[in-house]
Amino acid sequence: xxxxxxxLAPGNGAFFYDDQAAIRSGATQDGFIYxxxxxxxxxxxxxxPASSLSVGLVLTDATVVWGxxxxxxxxxxxxxxxxxxxxxxxxxxSRVVAPRLLDVDxxxxxxxxxxxxEPHENERLPLALEYGVSQALLxxxxxxxxxxxxxxxxxxxxxxLPKRKVPIYCQSGDAREIxxxxxxxxxxxxxxxxxxxxxxKFGVGGQTFVEFVKxxxxxxxxxxxxxxxPVLHFDVYGWIGQEIGLEPERIADFICRVADTVPGFTLNxxxxxxFGSTEAQIENYARIVSILDDRGSSARIVVDERxxxxxxxxxxxxxxxxxxVQIKTPDVGSMADTARAVLICKQNQVGAYVGGSCxxxxxxxxxxxxxxxxxxxxxxLAKPGMGVDEAFSIVGNExxxxxxxxxxxxxQNENVG
Numbered sequence: 367x368x369x370x371x372x373x374l375a376p377g378n379g380a381f382f383y384d385d386q387a388a389i390r391s392g393a394t395q396d397g398f399i400y401x402x403x404x405x406x407x408x409x410x411x412x413x414x415p416a417s418s419l420s421v422g423l424v425l426t427d428a429t430v431v432w433g434x435x436x437x438x439x440x441x442x443x444x445x446x447x448x449x450x451x452x453x454x455x456x457x458x459x460s461r462v463v464a465p466r467l468l469d470v471d472x473x474x475x476x477x478x479x480x481x482x483x484e485p486h487e488n489e490r491l492p493l494a495l496e497y498g499v500s501q502a503l504l505x506x507x508x509x510x511x512x513x514x515x516x517x518x519x520x521x522x523x524x525x526x527l528p529k530r531k532v533p534i535y536c537q538s539g540d541a542r543e544i545x546x547x548x549x550x551x552x553x554x555x556x557x558x559x560x561x562x563x564x565x566x567k568f569g570v571g572g573q574t575f576v577e578f579v580k581x582x583x584x585x586x587x588x589x590x591x592x593x594x595x596p597v598l599h600f601d602v603y604g605w606i607g608q609e610i611g612l613e614p615e616r617i618a619d620f621i622c623r624v625a626d627t628v629p630g631f632t633l634n635x636x637x638x639x640x641f642g643s644t645e646a647q648i649e650n651y652a653r654i655v656s657i658l659d660d661r662g663s664s665a666r667i668v669v670d671e672r673x674x675x676x677x678x679x680x681x682x683x684x685x686x687x688x689x690x691v692q693i694k695t696p697d698v699g700s701m702a703d704t705a706r707a708v709l710i711c712k713q714n715q716v717g718a719y720v721g722g723s724c725x726x727x728x729x730x731x732x733x734x735x736x737x738x739x740x741x742x743x744x745x746x747l748a749k750p751g752m753g754v755d756e757a758f759s760i761v762g763n764e765x766x767x768x769x770x771x772x773x774x775x776x777x778q779n780e781n782v783g
Contacts, residue, residue, distance in 0.1 A: 368472040368510055371424035372464040376452050379416025379436045379725035380750030383450070385409040386443040389563055390608070406442040408449030416725035417452045421459060423467060423502045429509050433501025434730045435459075435494045438696050438723035444671030445644065446697055447493050455495055462486050463499060475507040476522045479702045493675075496699035501733040504701055514771055515736035519705055525740060527772050527779075532738045533745040534761055535599060537561070537724065539752030546582055548754040550590045556597040556634070556745055558582055561752075568605040575602065576624055583628040597745075599634035604671065607639025614650050618657035625665040634690065636668035644681065647672040652687040666690055668719065676703040676710075683714035690717035690744065695734055696726065704734070708741035717744040726750040728760050735764040739772075 385393075385406045393402035393412055400412035418436040425431065437450030463482060470478040482503065483496050490496075508515045520527055537559030538545035549557040560578060562568050568575045582598060590596075606617050617638050625633045638654065641647045647669070655667055666689035673682050674697040682688050693707045704720060711718035720738040722730070731749045738746040748757035 368425050369423045369467050369470070369506065370426055372459075372467050373420075373422035373424065373430065374456055374459060375420040375422065376456070377418040377420050377434065377727065379418045380727060381416055381439060381724035381752050383409070383414045383416050383437060383441050383725060384439050385412045386440040386563070386603070388412050390603075392565070395564070395566070406449070408442060408451070414449070417450060418725075418727055419452050419455050419459070419498065420729070421498050421502050423472070423506050425472070425506060425509060431502055431505035431509055432729055433498040433503070433505065433733070434727040435498030436696060436723075436725050436727065436730070437494050438694060439725050444640065445674055450494050455492060458486075458492070459495060459499075463491070463495065467499070472503060472506040473510040475504060475518050476702055478503050478507070479700050483700055490699075493699040494696055496703075497696045497701065497730070500700040500702060501730060504733060504736070513775075514768060515733060516740040516768055516772065517775065519737060519740035522702075523705060523709065523741070527776050528739050528742050529769075529772075529776075530742060531765060531769065532720075532743050533597075534748050534758065534765075535559070535597075535719070535721075535745050536748045536754050536758055537601075537752060538754070539724070541752075542578070545754045546585055547589065549596075550586050550594070552754070552758060553591060553594055554596060554748075554754075554758065556599050558599075560600045560602075562600060562605060563603040565605070565609070568602065568609055570609070572606065572609055572620060572624075575600070575605070576627060579624055579633075580627050583631055586631075595631060597632045597634060598628060599636065599668070601636040601668075601670070602638060604637050604640035606635070607641070612639055612641060612650070614653040615657060618654050618661075618663075621654075621658065621665045621667075622661060622663050625663050631664070633665045634668050635665060636692065637670045638667060640671050644672045644678055648681055648685050648687040651682070652685050655686060655689060658689075666717070668692055670694060670721075675699065676707055679707045680710050683711050683716045686714065686716065688716060690719050692719050692721040693743075695720065695722040695730070701733060701737055704737050705741050708737070708743050712741075719744060720746040722747050722749050724750060724752045731757070731760050732764045735761055736768060739765060739768055
């Protein structure tokens with residue numbers, strides 16, 4: 367078989383794991399830390415440095431290909447897997463997954479993923495483990511076939527070689543004003559995220575948030591190049607529902623008012639409310655989407671919390687309970703499922719946003735680019751980290767290199783034909 371050994375290397379994620387429940391409950395921010403007692407199981411403090419675990423596959427030609435496992439920033443929240451524990455994941459990988467890796471045909475990507483990532487003792491493997499191992503297997507298949515990872519995905523899912531760039535979405539973290547300026551100067555396609563994760567940032571009745579939205583639009587006109595109109599995308603972490611109530615029509619009213627303050631811009635509102643379960647989220651988000659559509663609003667709803675796995679994404683897409691799905695890659699698990707999720711969204715005429723987390727690594731970010739481009743997602747997250755420059759460079763440059771290689775491959779195919 368093509369894999370002759372498996373290596374493991376502990377590492378760092380690019381940001382921190384945060385206790386979302388404690389932050390929502392009123393924890394105060396002191397500099398970069400949060401003050402308060404942890405609520406979510408596994409957290410010993412409200413902000414924990416993100417850890418990762420690299421899995422390396424040693425191929426028969428001595429090439430080593432890698433994938434990275436990690437959790438997401440708000441681990442344990444909204445139905446997600448618990449906080450990532452490197453030692454626990456390392457032990458499970460060594461005992462259960464490594465023997466499977468040595469016994470598959472790594473040139474057949476989907477088949478290898480299916481065999482290696484089978485449930486263990488009738489339970490699905492941790493999604494972070496699926497994520498990292500599926501990255502390594504994707505790189506192995508690409509190496510063995512002497513093609514790009516995107517070409518492996520296209521071949522496995524019978525997709526044409528892509529030509530179009532996928533728009534890139536940057537996130538600001540707490541350094542909002544400086545990072546918004548950076549995004550505008552770099553002409554980012556979608557911005558700024560905003561990290562509206564507390565009442566202090568949302569404001570009583572949402573007033574602080576509304577003023578920030580207006581400032582971003584004004585700043586874009588002030589320092590952006592002529593004709594530059596990015597999509598304005600804000601993640602409010604459920605604060606619309608938390609502050610003004612969980613009645614869908616009131617939430618839609620608020621979103622419409624915000625959209626009216628920034629005419630000429632498309633407005634994405636991510637996670638407007640958390641209704642407590644996937645079923646309730648689907649029912650109420652579908653009502654919000656219907657109200658916004660009936661009113662002809664320029665605002666779009668983006669779902670994140672309560673829409674984690676491939677099956678969750680299918681349910682939201684089929685119910686049209688969102689305009690855009692954040693396909694949060696470490697929460698989906700296998701990268702093969704991220705590709706499937708994009709295609710499910712397209713089949714149901716719902717937008718597909720290949721997201722992820724600031725806690726990821728350069729390796730997982732680059733692999734995500736290949737999935738995004740191959741499936742022609744509607745947008746993808748600049749990651750890892752909460753800065754702009756590094757993430758935008760990693761994702762943007764990987765996309766440009768990939769498209770140059772695909773152009774060359776297309777030309778070669780045409781010459782052969």
